[in-house]
Amino acid sequence: MSSKWDDLAPRLISGLVMIVLGIAAIRMGGVWFQMLTVFVTAVMIWELANMIRQEGEASMLLAAFTASVLSGLLVLDGPVSAVLLLLPAVLGMLAMPRERLTFFLFAVGIVAAGWGLVSFRETHGGTWIFWLVIVVVVTDVAGYFAGRIFGGPKFWPRISPKKTWSGTVAGWIGAALVGALFLTFTNAGRDLIWISAVLSLASQLGDIAESALKRRMGVKDSSALIPGHGGLFDRFDGLLGAALLMLLVSLLVDVPRVNI
Incomplete structure (x- = not known):
């Protein structure tokens, strides 16, 4: 297997553990x-x-x-x-x-x-938290695979040398599809599709912001707590960016409650 996939196994295992814990906590509230x-x-x-x-x-x-x-x-x-x-x-x-x-x-x-x-x-309600988390996860996964399969020009090479335009756009598309999926069982309007894509961008900007911080501080990872991911900050930087935008939007528009 190519060296560019060497981190895939630990990322998947530790990612799966975090997903299970996150789903349980969000569901129980x-x-x-x-x-x-x-x-x-x-x-x-x-x-x-x-x-x-x-x-x-x-x-x-x-x-x-x-x-x-x-x-x-x-x-x-x-x-x-x-x-x-x-x-x-x-x-x-x-x-x-x-x-x-x-x-x-x-x-x-x-x-x-x-x-x-x-x-x-x-x-x-928890449905919108699930939506947020899934948008961030799909953005990350789509970007990871698209970037390594298609490669191409870098999105912001000075700050995040591994992030490509192909992976970035793949993240937007994946997030929009998540928004379309949530339209099938929530009372959200069609705006949720493009809002999901915007949240995807916010997630990517959160990742870039943390990458810039690490470069400024001269460190590779925020810590070594999570195999294949580094620290919690490395793993949740995208969620941080998307969450802050979602919270800002919720102050400006009415968000319907959806119970799960």
């Missing part, structure tokens, strides 16, 4: 989805701190503080939540030996996405 989201968010903050070289006990304490704040926010609502969301980012920024603004911006995005996804799940 409530405290199960909350716990998974808090865990992923805290680990991503830990990885972010490590990439900026705030390693050791300080980064672990920051991750634990993030988990505590996010857990408390899940039972609160209103303006106080928005203020508390900034606490991990602000305190972490002050503790960073360098790249303080970089940490702050990424940390705000991570914590806001984690809190927002839990709130979105409770308000609009």
Whole structure:
């Protein structure tokens, strides 16, 4: 088998484990989805701190503080939540030996996405979380295979040298097909098709943003927690980008609730 497929087996195995855990947590909702989201968010903050070289006990304490704040926010609502969301980012920024603004911006995005996804799940039901996750997964899978099969010009070689235009466009097409599929059993309008493609682009931009961060910090992966994937930040960077856009859209348009 060609060397370009060497990472396929560990990616599939670890990806399957994450998919099973994610499906179970989203389906059950409530405290199960909350716990998974808090865990992923805290680990991503830990990885972010490590990439900026705030390693050791300080980064672990920051991750634990993030988990505590996010857990408390899940039972609160209103303006106080928005203020508390900034606490991990602000305190972490002050503790960073360098790249303080970089940490702050990424940390705000991570914590806001984690809190927002839990709130979105409770308000609009799990179907739209499944839709979001499937769009991101299909974008990643379609891009992975199309990029290696067809190759071609690079999408943004200075930032993400492996990402090709063929893989990028394949991700958009795959996401649009996911949107079309969800039209068959939800009350969403046909706009869901192009919205899915836009979310695919947001997912790809999330991946590129993290790639730019790793290049800036001089690291290959955010951590080595997941075989074939690197760290949770490496795996959920696309979901982070898509989630932030979805949450923004939900503030502007009415999202119908669909129970599963």
